[in-house]
Amino acid sequence: MASLSQLPAGSGSSNSLLSVIETAKEPLTSVPQCYVRLQQEPTPSELSDDNKGTFRSIPTIDMTKLVKGETSDFANQLEKLHSACKDLGIFQLVNHGVNPMLLENLEHEIEVFFKLPLEEKMKYAIRSGDVEGYGNIAKTKDQKLDWGDRNTLESYFMELDQLAMRLLGFMVKALKTDMREIEELFDTDGMQSVRMTYYPPCPQPELVVGLSPHSDVCGITILNQLNGVDGLQIKKDGAWMPVNFQKDAFVVNVGDIFEMLSNGVYKSIEHRAMVNSEKERVSVAMFFSPKFEAEIGPLRSLITPENPPLFQGVGMEKYVNDFFSRLRLDGKSYLEQMKI
Numbered sequence: 001m002a003s004l005s006q007l008p009a010g011s012g013s014s015n016s017l018l019s020v021i022e023t024a025k026e027p028l029t030s031v032p033q034c035y036v037r038l039q040q041e042p043t044p045s046e047l048s049d050d051n052k053g054t055f056r057s058i059p060t061i062d063m064t065k066l067v068k069g070e071t072s073d074f075a076n077q078l079e080k081l082h083s084a085c086k087d088l089g090i091f092q093l094v095n096h097g098v099n100p101m102l103l104e105n106l107e108h109e110i111e112v113f114f115k116l117p118l119e120e121k122m123k124y125a126i127r128s129g130d131v132e133g134y135g136n137i138a139k140t141k142d143q144k145l146d147w148g149d150r151n152t153l154e155s156y157f158m159e160l161d162q163l164a165m166r167l168l169g170f171m172v173k174a175l176k177t178d179m180r181e182i183e184e185l186f187d188t189d190g191m192q193s194v195r196m197t198y199y200p201p202c203p204q205p206e207l208v209v210g211l212s213p214h215s216d217v218c219g220i221t222i223l224n225q226l227n228g229v230d231g232l233q234i235k236k237d238g239a240w241m242p243v244n245f246q247k248d249a250f251v252v253n254v255g256d257i258f259e260m261l262s263n264g265v266y267k268s269i270e271h272r273a274m275v276n277s278e279k280e281r282v283s284v285a286m287f288f289s290p291k292f293e294a295e296i297g298p299l300r301s302l303i304t305p306e307n308p309p310l311f312q313g314v315g316m317e318k319y320v321n322d323f324f325s326r327l328r329l330d331g332k333s334y335l336e337q338m339k340i
């Protein structure tokens with residue numbers, strides 16, 4: 001795994017992580033001890049039939065049906081979006097409207113970047129006190145990135161930002177509340193960050209984890225599995241379930257902050273990434289969060305005497321900083337602390 005933006009410091013910052021690509025270049029037949037996980041939770045194939053549950057695949061939401069507006073298709077799709085966010089916290093988004101040429105260029109440029117020699121990549125390494133670079137990129141909407149091909153990356157960020165705002169709009173509609181509070185939190189100065197991850201093939205994939213179990217500390221995440229290789233898994237009823245999705249679809253998941261904003265109606269989902277022995281995998285996750293100055297907590301418009309707040313309010317900056325000061329990714333434990 002290389003590159004991270006939403007990881008607490010000790011989850012493998014800088015050198016050990018950045019060098020996994022270099023490690024994987026060696027003709028290895030076994031995995032170095034530092035990557036071996038001794039205790040893995042069961043995968044579906046290891047569970048008894050009684051415990052497999054009913055999960056088959058994540059729901060598919062069709063953006064064109066949402067954008068079309070007030071038709072019966074729209075109402076059905078909005079209901080589907082509501083159930084997906086409430087019951088699972090994740091769905092695949094098809095017909096999202098992002099320019100296919102842009103997606104192709106992005107895939108090409110990111111692959112080229114990850115394949116540069118380490119010395120070249122380290123020229124872009126994140127420096128202490130900075131938030132962007134190899135290893136980590138985070139930006140507010142008005143900050144510029146200065147590595148990679150600015151045109152492609154910036155266009156991607158802009159298109160995804162618009163998509164995220166539209167999706168947030170539909171989610172708010174599905175929650176039957178109004179958009180004003182969300183606009184205040186996310187619009188203009190909202191925070192956008194990205195994690196691009198290159199997972200090299202691994203000689204013993206069953207012994208390692210590409211990205212440790214976690215939920216995302218953001219409003220929503222839009223994940224692009226760039227080269228179409230699967231590896232994402234979600235935790236459902238105590239077991240890890242693989243998520244397969246169409247090559248051109250994005251996976252959207254509810255983050256911890258939206259769980260708080262929705263007062264627990266929508267759920268963030270615990271997930272992880274696994275690797276395989278043959279194919280490298282490249283993913284780009286974009287995280288959309290409220291602005292740093294915002295106070296986050298259950299939306300006022302959702303709170304009534306019958307529906308009291310389930311989470312404490314907290315400043316966004318404090319929330320994010322406290323998360324980054326934790327030593328490792330640990331499922332949904334950080335969000336649990338915020339419960340009243």
Ligand SMILES: O=C(O)CCC(=O)C(=O)O
Pocket residue numbers: 006195197211216223231232271272273283285
């Ligand atoms: O690579 C993936 O499929 C998952 C990435 C992810 O969960 C993240 O970057 O937060």
Ligand SMILES: [Fe+2]
Pocket residue numbers: 214215216221271285
């Ligand atoms: Fe994630």
